[in-house]
Amino acid sequence: SQQGEEDPQALSIQEGENATMNCSYKTSINNLQWYRQNSGRGLVHLILIRSNEREKHSGRLRVTLDTSKKSSSLLITASRAADTASYFCATVTNTNAGKSTFGDGTTLTVKP
Amino acid sequence: GAVVSQHPSWVICKSGTSVKIECRSLDFQATTMFWYRQFPKQSLMLMATSNEGSKATYEQGVEKDKFLINHASLTLSTLTVTSAHPEDSSFYICRAGTSGRPSSEYNEQFFGPGTRLTVL
Numbered sequence: 464s465q466q467g468e469e470d471p472q473a474l475s476i477q478e479g480e481n482a483t484m485n486c487s488y489k490t491s492i493n494n495l496q497w498y499r500q501n502s503g504r505g506l507v508h509l510i511l512i513r514s515n516e517r518e519k520h521s522g523r524l525r526v527t528l529d530t531s532k533k534s535s536s537l538l539i540t541a542s543r544a545a546d547t548a549s550y551f552c553a554t555v556t557n558t559n560a561g562k563s564t565f566g567d568g569t570t571l572t573v574k575p
Numbered sequence: 576g577a578v579v580s581q582h583p584s585w586v587i588c589k590s591g592t593s594v595k596i597e598c599r600s601l602d603f604q605a606t607t608m609f610w611y612r613q614f615p616k617q618s619l620m621l622m623a624t625s626n627e628g629s630k631a632t633y634e635q636g637v638e639k640d641k642f643l644i645n646h647a648s649l650t651l652s653t654l655t656v657t658s659a660h661p662e663d664s665s666f667y668i669c670r671a672g673t674s675g676r677p678s679s680e681y682n683e684q685f686f687g688p689g690t691r692l693t694v695l
Contacts, residue, residue, distance in 0.1 A: 498686075505668065505688040506619075551618060562609065563670075565619040 469552060469566040477574050482539040484569040486552035487532075493555045495528060496563070497537050500549045509537075509550075544575045578602060579671045581687035588659055589695055596654045596690045598669030605671035608652035610644060613666040613689075625652055659694045666691050 470485045486495070497509040512519045512528045512535065519526045525538040539546055549570045555563040578601040588594050598608060607626050611619040623639075625631035625646035633639045641663075643655040652671075656663055669687040 503666075503691075506686045508686070553619075562621070562624060562672075564621060565611075567618045 469550070469569045471569060472567065473570045473572070475572040475574065476542055478542060478544055480542055480573075482542050482546070482571055482573070484537045484550050484571070486535045486537070486566050488535075488552075488554045488566075489533065490554075490556065492530075495526075495535050496553045496555065497524075497526060497535075498551045498553060498565075500551065500568075502548075506551070539571075542571075542573045544573050546573045547571060579605075579669065579685045579687040581669060581690050583690060584688060585691040585693075587693045587695065590660050591658055593655055593657045594659055594692060596656075596667055596669075596692075598652045598654070598671070598687050600650050600671040600685070603671070603673060604649035605652070605673065606649060607672035608644075608646050609670040609672060610642075610652075610654050611668045611670065613668065619668060622654075656692065659692070661694045664692055664694045 468487050474482055476482055492514055494511050494513045496511045498506045499509055500506050510519055510521050510524055510526050512526050514530055517528055523540045526535060528535045535552055537550060549568045551568045552566045553563045580599045580601055582597045586594055607624060609624050610622045612622050613619045621634050622637045622642060623631045623633045623644050625644045627646050627649050631644040641657055643657060646652040652669060654667060666689050668689040671685050
């Protein structure tokens with residue numbers, strides 16, 4: 464099974480609202496990354512948080528990591544219609560040159 | 576920054592033919608390449624991991640004789656889908672990794688833009 468599991472699977476909000484997506488994983492990690500994917504397109508790397516970090520910010524993005532609960536969250540503030548996409552978390556382990564596995568993803572729809 | 580390219584970006588082929596997908600790291604040495612497959616509306620599933628000069632390690636359920644992976648140089652890995660069938664239609668994405676760094680320095684793993692394969 465996938466290492467990461469996102470929650471919720473689908474999220475629909477109005478423009479301007481905040482969107483929160485959660486990711487849980489099972490084993491120890493080196494870092495966790497969040498990606499965005501527009502329909503039918505490749506992946507866009509959003510943010511990386513290392514296992515010794517608890518929170519990171521990048522523009523309107525805020526990522527938290529709780530290694531004791533093996534979970535992470537991605538918060539998008541003041542959402543825009545252009546944020547509509549699928550969001551995946553990917554965990555990177557310490558072994559095998561950073562092999563990573565992906566969660567199932569959260570499909571975010573931001574209505575204008 | 577590091578860039579990974581894939582070629583072709585999309586391909587349509589007839590059932591039974593073989594298709595080769597190339598993944599290149601353009602400005603760094605990729606000691607490890609990861610190949611993923613993504614079916615519509617699903618997540619990325621790791622297919623195999625290849626280290627330069629070694630045989631690839633395939634994930635459970637992935638047929639190594641059907642998905643041939645070659646990682647002959649530090650900048651190029653290829654995935655060949657042999658005797659492709661419609662069920663192989665998918666989005667294939669490579670990711671280049673740089674081993675040899677301290678474990679605390681696993682940088683952003685760079686993904687190729689993906690190749691969309693459609694088998695008729």
